[in-house]
Amino acid sequence: MVSAPSASPDNPAALASQTRYRVSGMDCASCAAKIDTAVRRIEGVEDVSVSVAGGSLTVTHSGALPKDAVARQVSKLGYGVRPAEDDGEARPEQGHGGKSLHPRGEEEAGEPWWRSKRALPTIACGIALAAAYAIGKLVPAAEHWAFVAALLVGLAPIARRAAMAALAGIPFSIETLMTIAAVGAVLIGATEEAATVVLLFLVGEFLEGVAARRARASIQGLADLVPKTALVERDGGTAEIPAASLAVGDLIVVRPGDRIPADGEIVEGAGEIDESPVTGESTPKRKGKNDNVFAGTISTDGVLRVRVTATAEDNTIARIVRLVEEAQESKAPTERFIDRFSRYYTPGVLVVGALVATMPPLLFGSGWNEWIYKGLAILLIGCPCALVISTPAAVAAGLSAGARRGMLMKGGAVLEGFGRITAVAFDKTGTLTDGRPVVTDVVAYGRTEREILSMAAALEQGSSHPLAVAILEKAKADKAPIPPAFGARAVAGKGVEGNVGGITLFLASAKAAAGRASLSPEQVSRTEDLNGQGKTVSILLADGAVAGLIAMRDEPREDAKAGLASLKDLGIRTVMLTGDNRKTAEAIAAGLGIEAQAELLPQDKQRIVAEMQKGGLRVAKVGDGINDAPALAVADIGIAMGGGTDVALETADAAILHGRVEDVSRMVRLSRAAMANIRQNIGVALGLKAVFLVTTVIGVTGLWPAILADTGATVLVTANAMRLLGWGRD
Structure with a gap:
């Protein structure tokens, strides 16, 4: 998808465009960092945004980029890539010499796990290692070379990625640490351990890939809710056509049990509509003529004639998926801090490992083999996988969990910010009512x-x-x-x-x-x-x-009173800001138990929100109209309610698609759950490293436990983050 060019503020003649790509094979934030750094080196690239959970890459560039430049750079790192505009046809992008730049990887639809990009080298290394153990028993003299061969089977793809990352400007990658540790272990005669460590590393990468695929499937599964075909009225009859080709104004027929293929308005018929796939509400709603229906929901009884009101690219499901993918490219403050920290952390690990390997022998005459072994183990302990994935995994899972329940947040910063809200200002008409x-x-x-x-x-x-x-x-x-x-x-x-x-x-x-x-x-x-x-x-x-x-x-609204009470239970102040007359506002406010200010102009609402902020409150503003846009923009977090105007949705940081007041408190709870999850993840990642660092230096643990610690921490952190995908189901 390419946006319309716009003039740059610094150089009006320059035109800035955005191009979006799908990237397969990304497992963690480390993968995203490598792609980010490599693509930024391309001439003309102004900004890069990568979403691991969304499997996407957005490149902002001046003018036209050299043909296939981005695809070549990303594919060199071992990832598949294609333009996002090819989503419907899934055509692979062609690189230099016509070679596909979308190698078969774990993201290919319907591909068995054992044929995925991460699984194949893992299986091959496992078989080679098992063969090496068998050869060692049968032919002891060949044991050393058998383990070297097994090591090379697993290390070759790792070393290649390390070399390509170094050429792309990323010398201190996880693959670099792994390659140095494995080669060093061979040089001191620990070939069996080196081969085993490589296998464990590959297993860890494979498990990361499984977790990343599950996170992507959670939100992409929403897109699968929309049926592929639709029954459209044509020439006095009905014809089955691809749902993606429906146009605004088309009349479609929805039979009992069918999923509705597009957003629309019922023009004839009535029935119970199961909206649980989109809203999470288990009770079907009775809908009839002039009522709106959402793509992906199910007509449980009755035949409906529906006039299409949004194309496939613009329906409710598509908007959710698009907003969440864009949100996952926006980093939370904690994630940005971890990114900055990891830039210094990995080189620091290399320095510490080198000091541990050399200083005791040089200063105290200790054995070189013993301390080189310990230094190599520290390199493995220091792999930052678990640390760098601790925040983005939780953020991606939190954003996906919210989206599946109709609560959209435009980025990790918004998700994180909800947990710090101390006051919420509501509009009245169309928001509380x-x-x-x-x-x-x-x-x-x-x-x-x-x-x-x-x-x-x-x-x-x-x-x-x-x-x-x-x-x-x-x-x-x-x-x-x-x-x-x-x-x-x-x-x-x-x-x-x-x-x-x-x-x-x-x-x-x-x-x-x-x-x-x-x-x-x-x-x-x-x-x-x-x-x-x-x-x-x-x-x-x-x-x-x-x-x-x-x-x-x-x-x-039916849930307004309960929604406001839920916010008060969280210690959050609530206030109604409305342009309606004072009597009406006070009557509604009295019934809901909320303070009210009435007969306000848009600038008055903006001023009151700013005054609340000056008083030390972190304010969220909830509204659904154009007159709410100024207050939504000045608030710490702006929330568009329900089917609000496009202006409100564009201005807001978050959107409540299904008009539930209680969703405001749910967003706060989701934010707090995500931040608690992030703190747990960082604690696990750093805690395990600290423990094994000490045990390695004092000689209690070696290479195997070191890589198990890193892989184990990564798996624990990822599994803990994935728990957020089920948030709110109980």
Whole structure:
């Protein structure tokens, strides 16, 4: 995917573009660092962003890059690469001489694990090592060379990667440490141990690959929720076409049990929609005409005709996958610190290993073989695999876990920042409330409530005004009959009038109704009481007399009260900032138990958020409209709610796709769980290294335990991070 070029601030003539690639074979942050460093050396490259979990590489460059330059550089390091725009066709990129730059690797769909790029050398080394042990027993004189041969089988690909990394400007790689340690062990006669250590290293790499593949599959599995084909109405019939070719406005037919192939709006039919694949909610929702449906959800009963509202590249699932992949390329502060630390850590390990190997023999006359052996063991202990993967693995798993539950966070910094939030400012309409009025009260005078609803609904038939829609929905829910209205017309600025069953009706505001009929003190008092609760009151006149009152209000979301209480349980202050009138805001706030500030302009919301920050609070702002964009931008974390406007989604740092207020507290909990996981990972990585460093120097452990410590720490750290993928299921 290539973005539109834009002028550089430093050089207006220069054009900056972004090109995105898919990279296979990456296992950990060390792989990402090698690719990052190598690609940055290409002339014209301005910035590089690599996501291990997403298996992606984004290159920002000035003008056009030399043909296949990025692909050649990445493939030299032993990774497969192809343009992301080839995703649909999975065509391998061709390198110099027509050779494929996407070698068969573990990321190939449907490929068995034993044919993966990491498994083949591991299996070959294992077989060679077993053969060496057998030869040693049968022909003791050939034992040394048998183990050297087994060592070369496993070490050759490692040494090649080390050499290519050095040529690409990365001399202090994990492969370099491994190669030096293995060659050094052979020179002091420890060939059996050297060959075994190489095998253990390859096993560790293979396990890292399995874990990385699982992390990628977690989010990519979302894309598989969308069916590959769709039944579209064409020429008076239906035709099965690829779902990816659906266009906005197409009419598709969804049968019972089918997955919905695109985001859309139901134009005919009704049924229970299982949204659990996207939202995680186990209870199906009843949906009918004019309701929105998401790609990947399941129609459990009934036939639906759906008008497509988003193309395959823009549907809910695609947006989730795209946002998470981009987020995984954005590093958390902790991850950036670990990256900086590891740049000095690996050369430091080489220095320490060299000092341990040489200083005791030189200064104290100790045996060279003994201390060289210990120095080589320290090189293996110092492999930074577990340390550099400790943060990105947890961040990637946390982002994926959130995305699968409709909570999108745009990067590790946002995930980390949620855990430090101390206050949340909510918009009202469409955030704490559903964003549409509903009928809350029907008061009848001389007639039944059902009759009042029937007459009012008869006047409102065909209207799309929000208050009219609320009355029609209430009549439908209460199964009130809707008779035909004759001569129905809107009275500008006042209401609607017409004749129903020979009765002249007028449905209007209290002020307009008072101009045509006399309201009793009780009716005036009741109207004022309902207004005081933040409700809009319409009065129905029948033949010039008051027949009833209908009160409507934009009601709080079902989970709003519980969501706010959950934040308070976490010690987080909550406040409502709204442009609505004070009475309505105070009525809603009182019911939810939240402080409120009303009648605010967009700049007022921005100012209040800034004042809260000056008071020492770390503020998250939640909103869904254009008027929320300034406050979303100034907040420590901006959160777009539900199907918010594009402006809100672009400005925000995070998005709650399914409009649940409780998801704000869930994001905070997920952040805290991820940060606890990261601290555990760093503790395990550094703790095991410290223990084995001491035991190696005092002679308790050697090469085998050293590599087991590194591999074991990497496996433990990765497994611990992967636990976050299941976060929130209990």
